[in-house]
Amino acid sequence: xxxxxxxxxxxxxxxxxxxxxxxxxxxxxxxxxxxxxxxxxxxxxxxxxxxxxxxxxxxxxxxxxxxxxxxxxxxxxxxxxxxxxxxxxxxxxxxxxxxxxxxxxxxxxxxxxxxxxxxxxxxxxxxxxxxxxxxxxxxxxxxxxxxxxxxxxxxxxxxxxxxxxxxxxxxxxxxxxxxxxxxxxxxxxxxxxxxxxxxxxxxxxxxxxxxxxxxxxxxxxxxxxxxxxx
Amino acid sequence: xxxxxxxxxxxxxxxxxxxxxxxxxxxxxxxxxxxxxxxxxxxxxxxxxxxxxxxxxxxxxxxxxxxxxxxxxxxxxxxxxxxxxxxxxxxxxxxxxxxxxxxxxxxxxxxxxxxxxxxxxxxxxxxxxxxxxxx
Numbered sequence: 001x002x003x004x005x006x007x008x009x010x011x012x013x014x015x016x017x018x019x020x021x022x023x024x025x026x027x028x029x030x031x032x033x034x035x036x037x038x039x040x041x042x043x044x045x046x047x048x049x050x051x052x053x054x055x056x057x058x059x060x061x062x063x064x065x066x067x068x069x070x071x072x073x074x075x076x077x078x079x080x081x082x083x084x085x086x087x088x089x090x091x092x093x094x095x096x097x098x099x100x101x102x103x104x105x106x107x108x109x110x111x112x113x114x115x116x117x118x119x120x121x122x123x124x125x126x127x128x129x130x131x132x133x134x135x136x137x138x139x140x141x142x143x144x145x146x147x148x149x150x151x152x153x154x155x156x157x158x159x160x161x162x163x164x165x166x167x168x169x170x171x172x173x174x175x176x177x178x179x180x181x182x183x184x185x186x187x188x189x190x191x192x193x194x195x196x197x198x199x200x201x202x203x204x205x206x207x208x209x210x211x212x213x214x215x216x217x218x219x220x221x222x223x224x225x226x227x228x229x230x
Numbered sequence: 231x232x233x234x235x236x237x238x239x240x241x242x243x244x245x246x247x248x249x250x251x252x253x254x255x256x257x258x259x260x261x262x263x264x265x266x267x268x269x270x271x272x273x274x275x276x277x278x279x280x281x282x283x284x285x286x287x288x289x290x291x292x293x294x295x296x297x298x299x300x301x302x303x304x305x306x307x308x309x310x311x312x313x314x315x316x317x318x319x320x321x322x323x324x325x326x327x328x329x330x331x332x333x334x335x336x337x338x339x340x341x342x343x344x345x346x347x348x349x350x351x352x353x354x355x356x357x358x359x360x361x362x363x364x365x
Contacts, residue, residue, distance in 0.1 A: 036318035036338055037246060043340035044252045048259075057255070064248040143294065 034075055042068040094207060096120075096230035097127045099159055100150050106131055109139070109146055118150040118157035120227035122207040126200075127227070130211060131159065133200040134223045138163040142220050156209075157229040165220040237261045238349060243274040243297070244289035244316070249338070253287060256342040262349075271295030271303075278308050285312040285349050288333075290324065301331050310360060312352035316345065 042065060049061040097120050106128070107114060120127060138146055142163025150159045201211040209227035216222050240262050242253045250267045257264050265283045268274040272295040274286065286304065290297035297315060304313060315328050315335045328335040334348045 034318075037249065040318070040338045040340050041246070041248050041252055044256065044342075045248065047340060048252065048255050051259075060251065061255075064251050068248055141293065 035072070038068045038071045038075070042072065092123045092125060094122050095124065097122055097124050099127060099131070099157060099225075099227075102127055102131055103135075103148060103150065103159065106135055107148065113146050114148045114150070116150040118152045118159065119230040120157035120209075121230040122204075122209065122227045126203045126207050130200040130204050130225050133197045134159070134161040134211070134225060137161075137197060137223060138221070141165075152229045155229050157227050159225040160222055161225075162216060162222040163220045164216070167219045168215045168221055235261070236350065236353075237263065238284040238353060239263045239265050240349065241265050241268065241274060241277055241283040241286045243268045243271070243286060243292070243300075245269045245292040246289075249289070256345075260342065260346055271297060271300030274300055275303060275307070278304065278311060282308055282311055284353050285314060287314055287316050287345065287349070290315055290317045298327060301333055305331075310356060312349070312356050314345065314348045314352050 045061055045065045045068065049058060049065060052058050052061060099118050099120050100114060100116070102124075103114050104111070135148075138161045143165040145164050147162045148159065149162075150157070152158070197211070204211055204225065204227065207227060209225065212224050212226070214222050214224075240257055242250050242257070242264055244250050244253065244267075247269075250269075254264045254267065265281050266277040268277050270292045274288070275295075278286070288297045288300070297317075301313060301315075304311060313333050315333050316338060317324060317335065318338045320328070320335055320337060325335065334352050336345045336348045
C-alpha cells in the first residue's frame with residue numbers, strides 16, 4: 001500500500017516547496033477559483049431573489065443562497081485551519097462509534113453500496129469528519145461504481161471507500177492529495193482546496209489511526225480509514 | 231454582429247447546480263431560451279445531439295469530461311454551435327488554451343452583461359464565417 005504524505009499547514013507546505021513565491025501563486029490560484037464561484041453565484045442569486053415575485057422561484061432561490069453561503073462557510077473554515085489559525089481538535093473523549101451507522105447518515109448514494117460492519121474507538125466528530133472527506137473525495141473526484149466496506153481485524157476498525165475512474169499513478173495520487181499542490185492543468189480539472197482530507201488525516205492520527213490512499217487495480221482510488229476497534 | 235435583443239437558444243453546462251440555476255434565470259430574464267442543462271462535457275454532447283442550440287455556455291472545470299476535452303469534440307460535431315467558456319479563474323494556461331481554441335472566455339461574476347455580450351458576439355462570429363444562421 002502506498003501512503004501519501006500530506007502537509008497540514010501553510011508553514012508545512014512552504015518547507016516542502018522551498019519556494020514561497022511559487023507557493024503563494026498556487027494558493028492564490030486555488031483559493032481564487034474556489035471562492036470566486038460561490039461568491040459570484042451568491043451575489044447573482046441574491047440579485048435575482050430581490051427581483052423575483054414568483055413564490056416557487058423565490059423558494060428555489062432562497063435554498064440556493066443558503067447552499068452557497070454554507071459552501072463559503074466551509075471554505076473559510078478550511079482556509080483558517082490550513083493557515084493554522086484555528087484549532088481542529090474536537091473537545092470530546094473517544095467512545096465506541098458504529099462506523100456503518102455513521103456512514104449511512106452521511107452517504108446519499110445507493111444503500112447497498114455499504115457493506116460489512118465495524119465499531120471504532122475514537123472521537124465521534126473525528127469519525128464523522130474523516131468519513132465525510134472520504135465520501136466527498138470519492139463522489140466529487142471519482143466516478144461510479146462506488147463501494148464502501150467496513151470490517152474489523154486485529155484490534156482495528158477499517159473503512160474502505162473505493163470509486164471508479166481513470167487509472168491513477170501513485171505519483172498523481174500523491175500530487176492530487178497534497179494541500180494546494182495542483183499544477184494549473186490539475187486545477188482546471190479538479191476543483192477543491194484539498195484541505196479537508198489532510199486535516200481529517202491529522203485528526204485520525206491523533207486518535208491512533210490513519211487515512212491512506214492508493215490507486216484502484218482497474219482505475220479510480222481506494223481510500224482506507226483505520227482506527228482502533230472498540 | 232447579432233442584435234443584442236435577439237433571443238438565443240442556449241445550452242448551459244456547469245457541474246454546479248446553483249450556477250446552472252442562476253444562469254437559467256439570467257438567460258430567461260434576458261429573453262433567451264435554455265434548451266437544456268448539463269453537468270459535464272459528455273452530457274453536453276448528448277444534449278447537443280438531441281437539440282442543437284445556438285450557443286453553449288461551458289464551464290471548464292468539470293468531472294468526467296472537462297470543458298477542455300469537450301470543446302474539440304463539439305467543434306467537430308457541431309461546427310455551427312457557438313461556444314463561450316465560463317470559468318471562475320483563468321491563469322495563463324486557461325487563457326492560452328482558449329486563445330488556441332478560438333473560444334471566448336468570460337469570468338464568472340454576478341453581472342450577466344459580459345456573458346450576454348460574449349454570447350451574441352460568438353454567434354455573430356460563427357454566422358459571419360459560415361454565411362448563414364448558426365443552426
